[in-house]
Amino acid sequence: MAFNKELLDILVDPVSKQPLTLTPEEDGLVCEATGMVYPIRDEIPVMLPEEAITLVDWKAGKRQAVSA
Numbered sequence: 001m002a003f004n005k006e007l008l009d010i011l012v013d014p015v016s017k018q019p020l021t022l023t024p025e026e027d028g029l030v031c032e033a034t035g036m037v038y039p040i041r042d043e044i045p046v047m048l049p050e051e052a053i054t055l056v057d058w059k060a061g062k063r064q065a066v067s068a
Helices: 005-009 055-059
Strands: 028-031 036-041
Touching: 028 055, 036 055
Parallel strands: none
Antiparallel strands: 028 036
């Protein structure tokens, strides 16, 4: 079972409230306005701000947020 793309119609960035797009690999949700990516794990989007990864890090292959 893959990520339900219908969720893109209702999901927004939890911080900026801007729309999200699916990464080409369908393993994250990108907010172009903030440059953040929310990972999709086990087909569930993780929409917690502390789990978001910068788009730069995401493109570099980083898929886990670093705890402060």
